[in-house]
Amino acid sequence: MVYGVIGTGALGGFYGSRLARSGQEVHFLLHRDVDYVRAHGLHVDSCDGSFHLDKVNAYSSTTDMPKCDVVLVGLKTTNNHLLAQLLPPLLRPDTVVVLIQNGIGVEEDVQKMFPGQPLVAGLAFICCSKTEPGRVNHQCYGSINFGNYSCQDKAVFHAIIDDFAHAGIQCAEVEYLEARWRKAVWNIPFNGMTVVLHTQTDLLLKHPSTRELIYTIMMEVITAARHLGVTGLDQSFADKMMDMTDNMTPYSPSMKLDYDLHRPMEINYIYLRPLQIATSAGCAMPHVDALAKMLEFMSVE
Amino acid sequence: MVYGVIGTGALGGFYGSRLARSGQEVHFLLHRDVDYVRAHGLHVDSCDGSFHLDKVNAYSSTTDMPKCDVVLVGLKTTNNHLLAQLLPPLLRPDTVVVLIQNGIGVEEDVQKMFPGQPLVAGLAFICCSKTEPGRVNHQCYGSINFGNYSCQDKAVFHAIIDDFAHAGIQCAEVEYLEARWRKAVWNIPFNGMTVVLHTQTDLLLKHPSTRELIYTIMMEVITAARHLGVTGLDQSFADKMMDMTDNMTPYSPSMKLDYDLHRPMEINYIYLRPLQIATSAGCAMPHVDALAKMLEFMSVE
Numbered sequence: 001m002v003y004g005v006i007g008t009g010a011l012g013g014f015y016g017s018r019l020a021r022s023g024q025e026v027h028f029l030l031h032r033d034v035d036y037v038r039a040h041g042l043h044v045d046s047c048d049g050s051f052h053l054d055k056v057n058a059y060s061s062t063t064d065m066p067k068c069d070v071v072l073v074g075l076k077t078t079n080n081h082l083l084a085q086l087l088p089p090l091l092r093p094d095t096v097v098v099l100i101q102n103g104i105g106v107e108e109d110v111q112k113m114f115p116g117q118p119l120v121a122g123l124a125f126i127c128c129s130k131t132e133p134g135r136v137n138h139q140c141y142g143s144i145n146f147g148n149y150s151c152q153d154k155a156v157f158h159a160i161i162d163d164f165a166h167a168g169i170q171c172a173e174v175e176y177l178e179a180r181w182r183k184a185v186w187n188i189p190f191n192g193m194t195v196v197l198h199t200q201t202d203l204l205l206k207h208p209s210t211r212e213l214i215y216t217i218m219m220e221v222i223t224a225a226r227h228l229g230v231t232g233l234d235q236s237f238a239d240k241m242m243d244m245t246d247n248m249t250p251y252s253p254s255m256k257l258d259y260d261l262h263r264p265m266e267i268n269y270i271y272l273r274p275l276q277i278a279t280s281a282g283c284a285m286p287h288v289d290a291l292a293k294m295l296e297f298m299s300v301e
Numbered sequence: 302m303v304y305g306v307i308g309t310g311a312l313g314g315f316y317g318s319r320l321a322r323s324g325q326e327v328h329f330l331l332h333r334d335v336d337y338v339r340a341h342g343l344h345v346d347s348c349d350g351s352f353h354l355d356k357v358n359a360y361s362s363t364t365d366m367p368k369c370d371v372v373l374v375g376l377k378t379t380n381n382h383l384l385a386q387l388l389p390p391l392l393r394p395d396t397v398v399v400l401i402q403n404g405i406g407v408e409e410d411v412q413k414m415f416p417g418q419p420l421v422a423g424l425a426f427i428c429c430s431k432t433e434p435g436r437v438n439h440q441c442y443g444s445i446n447f448g449n450y451s452c453q454d455k456a457v458f459h460a461i462i463d464d465f466a467h468a469g470i471q472c473a474e475v476e477y478l479e480a481r482w483r484k485a486v487w488n489i490p491f492n493g494m495t496v497v498l499h500t501q502t503d504l505l506l507k508h509p510s511t512r513e514l515i516y517t518i519m520m521e522v523i524t525a526a527r528h529l530g531v532t533g534l535d536q537s538f539a540d541k542m543m544d545m546t547d548n549m550t551p552y553s554p555s556m557k558l559d560y561d562l563h564r565p566m567e568i569n570y571i572y573l574r575p576l577q578i579a580t581s582a583g584c585a586m587p588h589v590d591a592l593a594k595m596l597e598f599m600s601v602e
């Protein structure tokens with residue numbers, strides 16, 4: 001299958017490079033470093049083994065790219081309005097668009113822009129950044145789960161998973177809605193609270209009051225998810241997320257990095273859309289609401 | 302009547318000096334500037350007319366002070382544990398203790414320390430600070446309302462109000478519980494949010510998301526108060542507080558000043574006690590709870 005990567009940042013760069021290394025045909029849309037990558041290729045510093053791609057199909061515009069079987073979208077959701085212009089040159093009616101993005105409601109909005117297009121959610125669990133032109137730094141983890149949102153052709157959906165597995169990436173099929181909410185259980189408390197309180201995960205868990213607030217927020221998210229029909233989430237998952245984070249090295253989530261670097265924060269899909277969806281279903285998340293409104297105040301958009 | 306002032310900071314200094322100027326006998330407990338005040342007196346820079354008290358009864362310990370008919374407590378509530386030692390030398394069984402302090406639950410706790418002692422709540426509406434030794438700076442407002450918590454002798458309670466009125470201070474009798482909650486409607490949103498978001502009242506009201514959050518918090522406080530039997534508070538009071546704050550000059554509430562100066566914040570009586578009292582009565586205040594827990598994280602105590 002022919003792969004396109006829209007947004008060759010940390011995630012698009014990492015997964016796209018791994019697919020290319022494993023022999024897949026991959027076409028990368030780049031932004032600032034397109035000339036650098038054409039000349040020098042892409043380098044991946046990785047805890048799983050560093051490698052270098054000498055020859056990279058690098059583009060500065062999707063109008064120059066071929067039609068693809070699969071498009072991996074690695075943009076921040078704050079740039080999703082750009083998809084209306086970026087995506088069409090790559091799409092056939094059966095091209096599968098994999099949204100490797102954060103938050104809830106992403107597929108719903110992209111589907112409105114591209115009715116009938118097969119969409120898949122990609123949920124990445126990875127610590128990865130792009131610090132220099134043509135250079136991805138993969139620190140730890142690396143798995144990705146795929147939730148089928150609207151891909152009727154199950155064979156193609158599974159072929160994508162097989163390609164990732166063949167590239168040595170830990171991956172699995174998951175139920176779309178549950179997977180999105182499952183990830184939100186961690187993302188919603190830790191992204192916002194590290195921003196509002198100018199801190200990291202470890203200090204939030206060390207102080208009894210923020211530890212309690214984080215747990216309360218996790219339970220609000222779990223309650224909302226169950227209200228929306230997600231049956232596989234309950235209090236034990238909050239306990240598990242607390243344990244996991246206790247055992248992580250002190251961490252700044254993506255929104256904290258965005259805030260520190262004066263980049264737009266993904267408040268819409270990590271906070272506002274889940275709040276809207278939960279509220280519409282009759283389930284308030286008041287602690288989440290308070291946090292979201294503080295983040296909006298702090299937003300530099 | 303003989304007045305004592307415990308905590309001659311901004312509030313104790315201002316009201317005590319006004320009473321002294323009007324001819325009352327007032328005895329002041331001072332801390333760092335006791336020698337300065339003994340030598341130079343107390344100066345009040347005031348929007349209502351500045352004045353100077355040449356001769357001040359200034360003490361460094363309450364053990365040197367006479368028994369009083371009325372004691373005005375102007376301490377921050379974060380120092381209320383000191384009252385167990387400070388107050389007894391001034392008290393006869395009928396001495397009225399006026400707590401000119403912020404928050405909810407103050408009288409309940411002081412009454413436990415001094416069972417049977419007549420207590421009165423003093424609710425000050427004043428912009429006032431003590432910036433230099435022996436010098437109080439009164440910028441604007443200045444009224445004080447008195448709520449009778451446990452003063453059986455109504456004649457004495459009214460005599461105190463008369464003394465303040467005679468000193469030219471705008472004052473009134475109010476219903477104790479309603480007055481405390483009424484003040485909390487403003488204090489709870491603005492104190493905490495100016496601290497957590499490192500800002501002032503005007504910017505919080507200008508941004509639509511924090512404006513909405515402030516209103517939501519006001520309504521949580523009003524709903525809790527009504528739940529506790531306070532009938533005189535409803536949505537119109539939240540509207541009135543929004544209007545009033547819209548028309549104020551940009552303002553840093555006392556907790557923001559405390560935070561900026563690395564002093565302890567009055568989180569217990571402004572947040573935790575109202576939350577406990579409301580929760581015990583079956584009325585959650587989740588937005589207030591989120592804010593309180595963030596403040597505890599930021600506390601330097």
